[in-house]
Amino acid sequence: MNPINFTPIGTIHSPFTALEGMPIQPAGAREPIGTVVVDAAYAAGLQDLEGFSHIYLLYCFHRAAPLRLRVVPFLDNCEHGVFATRAPSRPNPIGLSVVELLEIQGNRLRVRGIDVLDGTPLLDIKPYIEAIDRVEESRSGWLASSREEIASKRSDRRFT
Amino acid sequence: MNPINFTPIGTIHSPFTALEGMPIQPAGAREPIGTVVVDAAYAAGLQDLEGFSHIYLLYCFHRAAPLRLRVVPFLDNCEHGVFATRAPSRPNPIGLSVVELLEIQGNRLRVRGIDVLDGTPLLDIKPYIEAIDRVEESRSGWLASSREEIASKRSDRRFT
Numbered sequence: 488m489n490p491i492n493f494t495p496i497g498t499i500h501s502p503f504t505a506l507e508g509m510p511i512q513p514a515g516a517r518e519p520i521g522t523v524v525v526d527a528a529y530a531a532g533l534q535d536l537e538g539f540s541h542i543y544l545l546y547c548f549h550r551a552a553p554l555r556l557r558v559v560p561f562l563d564n565c566e567h568g569v570f571a572t573r574a575p576s577r578p579n580p581i582g583l584s585v586v587e588l589l590e591i592q593g594n595r596l597r598v599r600g601i602d603v604l605d606g607t608p609l610l611d612i613k614p615y616i617e618a619i620d621r622v623e624e625s626r627s628g629w630l631a632s633s634r635e636e637i638a639s640k641r642s643d644r645r646f647t
Numbered sequence: 648m649n650p651i652n653f654t655p656i657g658t659i660h661s662p663f664t665a666l667e668g669m670p671i672q673p674a675g676a677r678e679p680i681g682t683v684v685v686d687a688a689y690a691a692g693l694q695d696l697e698g699f700s701h702i703y704l705l706y707c708f709h710r711a712a713p714l715r716l717r718v719v720p721f722l723d724n725c726e727h728g729v730f731a732t733r734a735p736s737r738p739n740p741i742g743l744s745v746v747e748l749l750e751i752q753g754n755r756l757r758v759r760g761i762d763v764l765d766g767t768p769l770l771d772i773k774p775y776i777e778a779i780d781r782v783e784e785s786r787s788g789w790l791a792s793s794r795e796e797i798a799s800k801r802s803d804r805r806f807t
Contacts, residue, residue, distance in 0.1 A: 495651070545743070570693050614732070616787050626699060630776055
């Protein structure tokens with residue numbers, strides 16, 4: 488299949504400058520505040536986003552390890568297929584996080600619950616829409632960790 | 648910023664062959680069954696995914712209209728910034744849907760609640776993890792439609 492070109496639309500700034508010791512998901516990052524800077528050329532696309540309390544950030548895992556189809560994720564000791572995990576070493580290293588939107592000033596968004604490296608290239612922002620995105624009942628496979636366990640977990644060097 | 652190259656990892660097949668008259672979100676597509684075919688080279692990455700009842704599909708809006716920073720989405724009569732909507736005419740036309748995973752056979756996934764065009768290029772699959780992805784309380788801005796209203800809505804030609 489033909490490659491598709493995407494160009495980052497901005498940059499995510501966070502307190503995290505090393506791949507080690509980071510929260511591994513927004514659930515583990517309730518406190519950290521980040522700033523999403525959208526290129527000024529796209530600022531008009533942010534109109535009315537402030538009415539949403541939560542947003543999806545789509546970004547590029549720009550410092551991820553090369554592709555591995557089977558990985559041992561941070562939350563387990565066994566190997567799983569990479570598509571059954573949120574590990575960064577995917578065929579297309581696109582990351583997805585739901586974060587709380589605190590404030591928008593011009594082309595800058597303050598968000599809470601950031602779990603990405605400082606300088607991460609931003610690909611897209613979408614509103615989290617409860618009627619569409621919230622799944623009322625679901626099964627989470629191998630992932631038996633509670634929200635609290637996930638919150639206390641930090642990354643190590645396995646994907647560097 | 649430098650462009651990033653992504654190569655589709657498979658194709659999403661659905662009953663929808665025209666941009667008009669489609670469900671506009673998985674919430675509007677509870678019944679339609681789709682088949683996600685992952686390239687055989689990546690099949691090993693699907694290991695243990697079947698334990699998850701719901702998955703995210705990330706894909707390319709391959710027949711979307713060119714970029715518009717302000718759009719009138721299907722669910723409203725007013726203009727909003729494209730990042731405050733799920734409209735396809737985004738700077739990077741990446742789509743995101745949560746669907747129910749019914750079955751995996753080799754490199755083929757049967758899913759329920761598909762809302763994409765037949766032949767859509769697949770970029771990534773991620774497990775939906777309740778402890779990470781479910782937001783307990785959220786505000787959905789301009790989007791006042793109920794789940795039922797969204798379910799009954801169908802697309803028109805505005806993004807073709």
